[in-house]
Amino acid sequence: TPVAPVQNGTCRTTKVAVLGAGMAGIAAAQALHNASISDFLIIDVNDYIGGRVKHTTFGKNPATGEPFVVELGANWIQGLGSPGGPENPIWTLVKKWGVRSEYSNFSRIETFDENGAADYMDQMDVYDKSYVTAEQDAGRILIQNRQDRTMRTGLSIADWKPKKDMKAQAIEWWKFDWEFAYAPELSSQTFTTVAYNSTFYQFSDENSFVIDQRGYNYFIESEAYTFLQPNDPRLLLSKNVTSITYSPRSVTVSLSDGSCVTAEYAICTFSLGVLQNDVVAFDPPLPAWKQEGIEGMEMGTYTKIFLQFPPAADGSFFWEHGPLAGTEYFLYADPTERGWYPVWQSLTPPGFIPGSGIFFVTVVYAQSYIVEAQDDETTKREVMDVLRRMFGEGIPEPLDFMYPRWSLEPWVYGSFSNWPPGLSLETHQNFRANLGRLWFAGEATSVGYFGWVHGAYTEGQMAANTIAGCLTGNSTICRNRASYETIRGCTTGDRMMTPVNGFTVDTMQTWGYGD
Numbered sequence: 163t164p165v166a167p168v169q170n171g172t173c174r175t176t177k178v179a180v181l182g183a184g185m186a187g188i189a190a191a192q193a194l195h196n197a198s199i200s201d202f203l204i205i206d207v208n209d210y211i212g213g214r215v216k217h218t219t220f221g222k223n224p225a226t227g228e229p230f231v232v233e234l235g236a237n238w239i240q241g242l243g244s245p246g247g248p249e250n251p252i253w254t255l256v257k258k259w260g261v262r263s264e265y266s267n268f269s270r271i272e273t274f275d276e277n278g279a280a281d282y283m284d285q286m287d288v289y290d291k292s293y294v295t296a297e298q299d300a301g302r303i304l305i306q307n308r309q310d311r312t313m314r315t316g317l318s319i320a321d322w323k324p325k326k327d328m329k330a331q332a333i334e335w336w337k338f339d340w341e342f343a344y345a346p347e348l349s350s351q352t353f354t355t356v357a358y359n360s361t362f363y364q365f366s367d368e369n370s371f372v373i374d375q376r377g378y379n380y381f382i383e384s385e386a387y388t389f390l391q392p393n394d395p396r397l398l399l400s401k402n403v404t405s406i407t408y409s410p411r412s413v414t415v416s417l418s419d420g421s422c423v424t425a426e427y428a429i430c431t432f433s434l435g436v437l438q439n440d441v442v443a444f445d446p447p448l449p450a451w452k453q454e455g456i457e458g459m460e461m462g463t464y465t466k467i468f469l470q471f472p473p474a475a476d477g478s479f480f481w482e483h484g485p486l487a488g489t490e491y492f493l494y495a496d497p498t499e500r501g502w503y504p505v506w507q508s509l510t511p512p513g514f515i516p517g518s519g520i521f522f523v524t525v526v527y528a529q530s531y532i533v534e535a536q537d538d539e540t541t542k543r544e545v546m547d548v549l550r551r552m553f554g555e556g557i558p559e560p561l562d563f564m565y566p567r568w569s570l571e572p573w574v575y576g577s578f579s580n581w582p583p584g585l586s587l588e589t590h591q592n593f594r595a596n597l598g599r600l601w602f603a604g605e606a607t608s609v610g611y612f613g614w615v616h617g618a619y620t621e622g623q624m625a626a627n628t629i630a631g632c633l634t635g636n637s638t639i640c641r642n643r644a645s646y647e648t649i650r651g652c653t654t655g656d657r658m659m660t661p662v663n664g665f666t667v668d669t670m671q672t673w674g675y676g677d
């Protein structure tokens with residue numbers, strides 16, 4: 163259903179405009195529906211429900227001639243739940259809709275270097291031991307309101323010092339970068355620990371990998387259609403939001419097709435990448451404290467590069483031979499570059515998609531920016547070179563090759579957020595805070611679950627529940643979120659910038675160069 167064009171200054175009106183039909187947007191709309199608010203519109207530039215929970219077709223099933231479905235974005239349900247304990251709400255929904263997934267067994271891993279198989283698994287235990295110390299320290303830092311530091315500092319203090327040992331670096335990448343899409347030196351010790359604990363200790367340390375050929379977003383779509391009708395006029399797909407005008411009384415959203423929507427409230431679930439890249443114009447311009455919040459959090463990139471290989475004469479694939487049979491993960495330590503095509507994943511073990519011949523490798527951060535900027539052929543040459551180092555010259559050429567460009571997609575500009583060192587809770591709250599009737603939700607606004615689908619889900623729900631409280635006149639629920647005009651650090655001028663602390667020069671002096 164087309165949105166009415168702006169005529170004589172009038173826009174289509176609704177009570178709540180839900181901006182984005184990803185996990186946060188659908189969870190928000192459902193919460194409104196559950197609060198008996200049916201007057202809402204969900205607007206998304208893409209033509210499907212699910213946002214970053216996105217799949218595509220790849221390769222060809224030799225048995226049927228049909229392509230396989232692989233997940234470009236979110237793939238795991240992370241931290242499932244334990245009997246009697248809280249359950250990850252995404253796990254609950256995935257089970258409800260029968261989305262097929264398989265438990266990831268991270269101990270089915272083999273390690274490699276540039277000369278082939280190389281056992282450096284002993285480093286895993288060393289890392290794990292130090293990580294326990296670092297996470298306990300993180301708790302102390304948080305509780306005692308001490309200064310945050312990088313996870314690198316935390317790990318070093320806990321005696322994990324991989325330095326020039328590329329095998330230890332590979333282990334660290336597998337343990338840390340692969341989860342957060344950033345290296346330890348670019349991550350907050352306290353808040354990455356908060357996220358890790360909230361997910362893997364609160365729910366469980368298990369992860370289930372979605373292989374459903376209907377796609378991971380099947381559960382989001384199915385959940386959406388429990389409160390939407392087929393062809394529901396409240397779902398506006400393929401609609402690009404270009405500007406948002408907000409005030410204490412209403413929010414007006416302009417779309418690129420010239421139409422507009424005026425709402426009593428709006429929930430913006432656009433990714434941190436979208437907000438940081440000024441894809442949407444805000445009127446009035448965002449206040450300084452809000453910008454600090456948006457720019458304070460980091461948007462990471464995580465790129466899965468898919469290959470499909472032909473089987474050998476006996477039907478097996480080259481990564482299944484001999485002792486490698488049943489291996490799920492293959493870790494590569496490059497001799498010179500940390501994070502160079504490090505984690506390889508097989509989709510052929512029992513329970514996944516046996517016979518598919520699909521093997522994929524993940525890169526993050528700087529390597530993601532490089533591969534996403536370069537052409538397929540260059541990347542294919544590089545990954546094949548690594549595979550030959552790992553498995554020998556005799557391996558076949560892939561039948562198919564494909565990867566997405568998350569960092570370049572204007573509807574997301576990245577993959578998921580990460581908490582950098584030194585970002586205080588207050589600065590993050592500024593990102594999360596509402597601006598009058600305009601609210602913000604999505605994975606990146608979550609303190610406990612940033613980066614994950616369950617973070618998007620809980621944030622969407624929370625924002626909508628508050629707005630529902632406002633619309634139904636519940637003053638206990640209807641509360642503005644906290645924001646902070648001035649963010650305070652730990653170093654206070656009067657107390658600490660003294661000669662005894664090494665401040666022999668007044669760094670506030672301008673020596674005549676300015677005010």
Ligand SMILES: Cc1cc2nc3c(=O)[nH]c(=O)nc-3n(C[C@H](O)[C@H](O)[C@H](O)COP(=O)(O)OP(=O)(O)OC[C@H]3O[C@@H](n4cnc5c(N)ncnc54)[C@H](O)[C@@H]3O)c2cc1C
Pocket residue numbers: 181182183184185186187205206207208212213214215234235236237238239240401402403404431432433436441442464465466568572573574576577578603604605606613614615616617618
């Ligand atoms: C490669 C990758 C791997 C991941 N792996 C996992 C994983 O294994 N497990 C896990 O839990 N999480 C994972 N995640 C993270 C997870 O996908 C996200 O946390 C979650 O899906 C975010 O949901 P959201 O609703 O906050 O944002 P989105 O899904 O980004 O939803 C926002 C919506 O807003 C729309 N939009 C943006 N700009 C505009 C505009 N101008 N006009 C109109 N619409 C607009 C977008 O199209 C999008 O649909 C992964 C993500 C990626 C990319």
